[in-house]
Amino acid sequence: MSKRDYYEVLGLERTASDEEIRKAYKKAAVRFHPDRNPGDASAEASFKEATEAYGVLSDAGKRQRYDRFGHSGVQASDFDGGNMGDMFSHFQEMFSDLFGGGRSGRRAPARGQDIRVETELSFAEAFTGCKKEVKVRGAAACDTCGGNGAAPGSKPETCRHCGGAGQVSTQRGFIMFSTTCPSCQGQGRVVTEPCKDCSGRGATVKERSVLVTFPAGVDSGVRLRISGQGMPGPNGAPPGDLYVDVGVREDERYxxxxxxxxxxxxxxxxxxxxxxxxxxxxxxxxxxxxxxxxxxxxxxxxxxxxxxxxxxxxxxxxxxxxxxxxxxxxxxxxxxxxxxxxxxxxxxxx
Ligand SMILES: [Zn+2]
Ligand SMILES: [Zn+2]
Missing domain, CATH: 2.60.260.20 (Urease metallochaperone UreE, N-terminal domain)
Structure with a gap:
């Protein structure tokens, strides 16, 4: 089978800049990504073709060889082992915004949820700035089961479907896709006798205090972000952020x-x-x-x-x-x- 010209595959001029190459590949990959075209073999072939073209054109050395010698300038060896690893990390980097997460579990959110709270300050507090504790209601480990979700006296069991890894991998073309295990939802273990207090979730809603620094001059309508003080992340992922919406009380003197x-x-x-x-x-x-x-x-x-x-x-x-x-x-x-x-x-x- 004769190979199509790499520039043609990505719809580019031979003078295309690195940024144009990147954009063209991103467009093609989004369009033909196997997850968006399940069971469509021609989309998968187009995806592979675009990925191969990008692998060559995004590498200055390979692009130069390709420009001089055509397909014979870039050997099959350019597509084996280590290089594919590079390709894979490129891919993850480019699409982290589209498909979420990194190598591990696309479906699991990369971090915990954000929380939003409202706080009221006096006019004087807004004028001078202040530190204040704000109350945040959020998930915390259940006291009854210690957070593992299993009823007292029982234990969670290792998931048989994924062997405890929480992930199942499938290969599509030369790209490996990891997905969250459907049996255990990525937990790696299954609770057979759920804890009654948390319905097996391992978490209950609790109130905690976060010390927030309000800058001098803060006004109503300002939203402060306190990074890492949101909900805890699933499976050890980083927590979300806390957003504090400021309201300043009126003062008749000012x-x-x-x-x-x-x-x-x-x-x-x-x-x-x-x-x-x-x-x-x-x-x-x-x-x-x-x-x-x-x-x-x-x-x-x-x-x-x-x-x-x-x-x-x-x-x-x-x-x-x-x-x-x-x-x-x-x-x-x-x-x-x-x-x-x-x-x-x-x-x-x-
Ligand atoms: Zn519990
Ligand atoms: Zn599992």
């Missing part, structure tokens, strides 16, 4: 706009006219003295750069905006009225 902090101050109209100093009590209990210049009008915003909330990227802090309002007395004594009228005419004359 408003925020991103990293900008907004406070409102009310001063007497004599202070607005003459100028004054006001103390701003910050969420972290520090105090900032702000100069209010004479002649300040109601509604004036005084901005102090860099005195707001820390930005999460730690580049700088936001600004502090002080909204100034002026208190106008509602009740006046006869004397106060007289003095104000005098003051008024004095101001008008000056």
């Amino acid at each position: 408003e925020r706009d991103g990293a900008d902090l907004i406070v409102r101050e009310v001063i007497a109209f004599s202070e607005a006219a003459l100028g004054t100093k006001v103390d701003i009590h910050m969420p972290d209990e520090s105090v900032i003295e702000v100069d209010v210049p004479h002649g300040t009008q109601p509604g004036t915003v005084l901005t102090l750069r860099g005195n707001g909330l820390p930005r999460l990227d730690r580049r700088a802090r936001g600004d502090l905006h002080v909204f100034v309002n002026v208190r106008v007395p509602k009740k006046l004594s006869r004397k106060a009225k007289k003095l104000l009228a005098e003051l008024d005419s004095e101001i008008a004359a000056s």
Whole structure:
């Protein structure tokens, strides 16, 4: 049988870049992968053909020989033993995203499930950042059976189908596929008398605490990822991640706009006219003295750069905006009225 040109197999120009070769092979392999075309011999043949073409074109030395001498430039020996091992690892690497897992058990998830929890912080905690324990409900080993799922007094037995390996292998072409053993679902052992407390699963739901560091300046809607604090992985696989969704409680003394902090101050109209100093009590209990210049009008915003909330990227802090309002007395004594009228005419004359 005459072999097709490798470039033609992958639908490539002879000048194709390494990346183009990789992409073309990935496309072909996804299309013809035996797992997606069960029992289709022509798909399997196309898959083998594409894999062989990729094996040559992805190797600079082999590609050069192939370009000069054609199929006779790449010997059958290029496809035996060790090279196929390389090919296999290439394959696993390229498709780990599509088929999950590595060499072991494609069906078993590569890691435990992620968990999501919500936590509420006070405005001050968000301002300064804090460490807090969050409660996580998740699977933990069952106390009754010690986690093996077998009723007390009995023991799990080694799975006869896979001999305890948890995996069964099949060869398709020159690629080995391992699949999770259907009898024991990859556990390698079977529970004949299941534990009543966990129905043989070996795990029950328990609550645990995780200490989480909330960065200064964190805001509502921020999601923190704590790696490895999710559900435990099956069969010793790594655990999932914990996602913490942050909510920040409102505080009537403060408003925020991103990293900008907004406070409102009310001063007497004599202070607005003459100028004054006001103390701003910050969420972290520090105090900032702000100069209010004479002649300040109601509604004036005084901005102090860099005195707001820390930005999460730690580049700088936001600004502090002080909204100034002026208190106008509602009740006046006869004397106060007289003095104000005098003051008024004095101001008008000056
Ligand atoms: Zn149990
Ligand atoms: Zn088994």
